[in-house]
Amino acid sequence: xxxxxxxxxxxxxxxxxxxxxxxxxxxxxxxxxxxxxxxxxxxxxxxxxxxxxxxxxxxxxxxxxxxxxxxxxxxxxxxxxxxxxxxxxxxxxxxxxxxxxxxxxxxxxxxxxxxxxxxxxxxxxxxxxxxxxxxxxxxxxxxxxxxxxxxxxxxxxxxxxxxxxxxxxxxxxxxxxxxxxxxxxxxxxxxxxxxxxxxxxxxxxxxxxxxxxxxxxxxxxxxxxxxxxxxxxxxxxxxxxxxxxxxxxxxxxxxxxxxxxxxxxxxxxxxxxxxxxxxxxxxxx
Amino acid sequence: xxxxxxxxxxxxxxxxxxxxxxxxxxxxxxxxxxxxxxxxxxxxxxxxxxxxxxxxxxxxxxxxxxxxxxxxxxxxxxxxxxxxxxxxxxxxxxxxxxxxxxxxxxxxxxxxxxxxxxxxxxxxxxxxxxxxxxxxxxxxxxxxxxxxxxxxxxxxxxxxxxxxxxxxxxxxxxxxxxxxxxxxxxxxxxxxxxxxxxxxxxxxxxxxxxxxxxxxxxxxxxxxxxxxxxxxxxxxxxxxxxxxxxxxxxxxxxxxxxxxxxxxxxxxxxxxxxxxxxxxxxxxxxxxxxxxxxxxxxxxxxxxxxxxxxxxxxxxxxxxxxxxxxxxxxxxxxxxxxxxxxxxxxxxxxxxxxxxxxxxxxxxxxxxxxxxxxxxxxxxxxxxxxxxxxxxxxxxxxxxxxxxxxxxxxxxxxxxxxxxxxxxxxxxxx
Numbered sequence: 263x264x265x266x267x268x269x270x271x272x273x274x275x276x277x278x279x280x281x282x283x284x285x286x287x288x289x290x291x292x293x294x295x296x297x298x299x300x301x302x303x304x305x306x307x308x309x310x311x312x313x314x315x316x317x318x319x320x321x322x323x324x325x326x327x328x329x330x331x332x333x334x335x336x337x338x339x340x341x342x343x344x345x346x347x348x349x350x351x352x353x354x355x356x357x358x359x360x361x362x363x364x365x366x367x368x369x370x371x372x373x374x375x376x377x378x379x380x381x382x383x384x385x386x387x388x389x390x391x392x393x394x395x396x397x398x399x400x401x402x403x404x405x406x407x408x409x410x411x412x413x414x415x416x417x418x419x420x421x422x423x424x425x426x427x428x429x430x431x432x433x434x435x436x437x438x439x440x441x442x443x444x445x446x447x448x449x450x451x452x453x454x455x456x457x458x459x460x461x462x463x464x465x466x467x468x469x470x471x472x473x474x475x476x477x478x479x480x481x482x483x484x485x486x487x488x489x490x491x492x493x494x495x496x497x498x499x500x501x502x503x504x505x506x507x508x509x510x511x512x513x514x515x516x517x518x519x520x521x522x523x524x525x526x527x528x529x530x531x532x533x534x535x536x537x538x539x540x541x542x543x544x545x546x547x
Numbered sequence: 548x549x550x551x552x553x554x555x556x557x558x559x560x561x562x563x564x565x566x567x568x569x570x571x572x573x574x575x576x577x578x579x580x581x582x583x584x585x586x587x588x589x590x591x592x593x594x595x596x597x598x599x600x601x602x603x604x605x606x607x608x609x610x611x612x613x614x615x616x617x618x619x620x621x622x623x624x625x626x627x628x629x630x631x632x633x634x635x636x637x638x639x640x641x642x643x644x645x646x647x648x649x650x651x652x653x654x655x656x657x658x659x660x661x662x663x664x665x666x667x668x669x670x671x672x673x674x675x676x677x678x679x680x681x682x683x684x685x686x687x688x689x690x691x692x693x694x695x696x697x698x699x700x701x702x703x704x705x706x707x708x709x710x711x712x713x714x715x716x717x718x719x720x721x722x723x724x725x726x727x728x729x730x731x732x733x734x735x736x737x738x739x740x741x742x743x744x745x746x747x748x749x750x751x752x753x754x755x756x757x758x759x760x761x762x763x764x765x766x767x768x769x770x771x772x773x774x775x776x777x778x779x780x781x782x783x784x785x786x787x788x789x790x791x792x793x794x795x796x797x798x799x800x801x802x803x804x805x806x807x808x809x810x811x812x813x814x815x816x817x818x819x820x821x822x823x824x825x826x827x828x829x830x831x832x833x834x835x836x837x838x839x840x841x842x843x844x845x846x847x848x849x850x851x852x853x854x855x856x857x858x859x860x861x862x863x864x865x866x867x868x869x870x871x872x873x874x875x876x877x878x879x880x881x882x883x884x885x886x887x888x889x890x891x892x893x894x895x896x897x898x899x900x901x902x903x904x905x906x907x908x909x910x911x912x913x914x915x916x917x918x919x920x921x922x923x924x925x926x927x928x929x930x931x932x933x934x935x936x937x938x939x940x941x942x943x944x945x946x947x948x949x950x951x952x953x954x955x956x957x958x959x960x961x962x963x964x965x966x967x968x969x970x971x972x973x974x975x976x977x
Contacts, residue, residue: 273953278856280949284942286805290820291739294811306812309606309650326648326925370565372607452741509931512810520804 277531281524288520291513298399302377302395311380315397319345320343321396322380324373328355330362331382334402338499343510346450346460348420348497351404355417355481358391360406367391401496405464408489415485418461419423422478423448432474440466454503464492480502501510504513550711551681551688558677558692562670566702567663569902576645577703579621579667581615582629583640585622588917590782591615592789599788606816612658613646618739619774624668624710631681632664651910662705662905669701672709676873687876696886699893700866703902706946708869711740716873719849722764735771741794742867745856746830752840799824799861802892806941808933815974820973826862831855839956846878847958854952858945865889865896879956895937898924 303313305327319335331353335345341466353363361367367384374381384391391412394405406414424430427438444461467486472479484493581591598612613623637659645651648660655741673691681688701709714737722730734750737743747768752762778786799805799821808817818826835851843851845897859861868889900907900920907913936974 269957269959273957276953277560277949284945288807289805291807291810294816296793298816299811299813300730304813304815305606305608306814306817308610309608310812311600368605370605370607372954387793498674507932508932509929509934512931515935516807516810518933519939520942523939524946527943 265429268272274334277356277413278356279526283453285517285520288517292345292515295510295513300519303373303380304370304377305373309371311462313380313395316399318397318402319401320395320397329413331363331393332380332402332404334497336465336493336499338502340499340502341505341508343418343508344453344506345510346453346457346499347491348448348457349461349495350419351493352417352419352481355419359389359414360413361386361389363377375429389487401494403492403494406490410486413485413487414491415479415483416491416493417483418438419481420446420448420459420479421451422475422480423472423482424456424478426472426479426482429472430440430478432472432479435473437469437471440468440470442466444470444484446479446482450499450503453506456501457499459495462496464490500513550685551611551678554681554685554688554692554783555674555678559670559674559964561693561698562666562673562702565698566670566842567659568906569703569705570662570905571704571897571902572642572651572904573647575662575665576642576651577614577662578625578707579629579642579704580627580823581622585626586630586633590778590785591619591622591787592782593733595789596785599793601678602677603626605922608884609796610814613793614789616793619742620740620771620776621710625665626705628667629665632661636660637793642685650906651904653745653905655909659903659905666702668704669705669707669709670709672713673697673701675713676709676716679713679720680873680876683877690876690883691873692873692885696871697869699890700869704866704868705891706866708866710738711743711870712736712873712880715743715849715870716740719846719874722750722753722845725760727760727763728767731767732770733767734764735768737870738771740870740907741790742856742860743853743870745828746849746852748832748836749840749852752836752847753848755841772883792800794868797821801863801867802865802889802941802944803857803860804862804942804945805861805876805940810931821861823858828856828861831859835956839959844958845953847880847955848877849913850874850950851878853956854948856977858948863895863944871962875951878955879952880958882947885944885951888940888947892940892944894938895933895940 299314301313301315303311305311309323310325313320313321317337319337320332321330321335322332324330324333328348329352331351333347333350335347338344338346356363363384367386369382371380373379378396381397382393382395384393388410389412390405391410392405393404394407396403396405406416427441427444428447429436430436433477442463442465444463445458446460447456447458449456454491461482463484465486465488467484469483471483471485471487473483474483475481553643580594581876584591592615595612595614595616599610600612604611639654639657639723641654641657641661643652643654655867677688677692680691690920697709700706714733717738718730718734721727721733731750734743734746750764751761754764796818798817799806805824808820811817832852832855835855838850839851852873853874857867866889868886872883873888875883900917904917907917
């Protein structure tokens, strides 16, 4: 080959620098997950927000379908990257003064300046409702504040609760005694984990109803007439199931993929480079 | 019949047969909407701007509506065919919605006719590329004519990078023949998808001190900028926001090493970190133009700048390679088979059945099948399994582009014999 040494060396340096660049960049998701993403509302996609605290992961406004307002997940202590949904507030099936929260309101979402509180503001003529989501170390608080007294029907979903306030079977939707506390147990089918959850209400609602599904219940509906109501949700996994691969594990895997791909490239380049290097000398002979 | 015409006709037939039945609903829907707006004399960018403002107000995030964010001239390649369609089918809407994450509503049978008509300019661009390539080497023309990747992008996806490819190719060929005004004009047309804009400094450096030639080139180029000037005068805020705001502040990613950003759910962080590749892109293009711009043959110089922009630039969509594939085929040092990487990537990033919506929407049975398949796809996507091959293919493609870039740059002091991967592999087989 007649390439000058300088030129070949320059190209080798370029390749090495690029490979270092690829590998260094592959650590960015991990760095973000460990040092940036903790305990702050972060927006992404077409308007989704997520918050990762040491024990809870909360998603607001699913990027695909606008559900999950919010969807509260617990991180089991045995598998901190696993996210097990314990309760989803559904706008699709919730109503305020007869108006559907998903379809009949204009919604704007803002995170507070310090990133600690998410404020979803629902507006329609004559009515403004704030849904404020705030996380502490042991619970998630969903506070609803309206500019006037409202008649609200809020649906809270979990697939599936094995018991609600000690009731474990019902053949039809059942109204249960009203109180400020709703305790439930659940069986997470995807991870075979068993857990428990609690919803503390700031006021006694007008009605609490549970809806049967298969071997338990899949939703609790809370009706209230007031201008304010706070749902304080907490939960834990009492019996860990299998540890599965999870989306939150990806940042740990990407650097390995980067190293495998660049190593394969170097081996291939070396192999073909060697073949190519031999070619002209054979020709000359 | 002339072999050249035969290949061009074969390329045409293959594309015409496939065209009506597939589309990328978001991208073809954008062209459909924009053609209708342009035909009625509306401002192309107002709709996109309004959607963006609405999204930003609703979410409080610096996100953009992904609509028509291209050179204003582009739509006028489609408008005549859209007009012809309306003459046949009437003015009623037949492709409704379809912007992510929504799915389109299609009105049959006219939706298939609209899809077909809107792909004609892309098909014609492909056919012209094939015809021009056949003038150099029939095998290269066959490669482009029947390359599954090119066919997929043009007539299955319905993306118009073939139009960029044909004008870039003509610009190169006319530049070589010293037709600088035509070269500048066709180069200007190739910027309709904006990413070829990185070639401006190269052309200036190549023609530096040849003032007449430079003047002719720039004159041709500036003619294509007249619609840009028009929009800058008529609606500067809207135009700037849609074209410069959106394109300039896109989150990095695509078939490149930067797609890891898709797993970082933090748009503010993503935007900040996306500045890094933009800086590297500017530095790499300047370095290549200044160090190699005049030393390399024109073809290699164009490819070097484009490859550097693909390697270091923030965004590299699946279709971009189509734009330089004809030039890569003409370059003895490049290995055009790298199309395999973005082709694989298409099926990792988008569900294959998404492109078959025009077929699947014809029957409730297929419609139901779509959602069944989509449940599985969304699960795989949500759990993160797809992200692993997506990232691997992204890095692999960046490395293959780098390999080609190095081959092109070493033309300056390299051997006269071509040194392509394919040639080395053939040697091994022998």
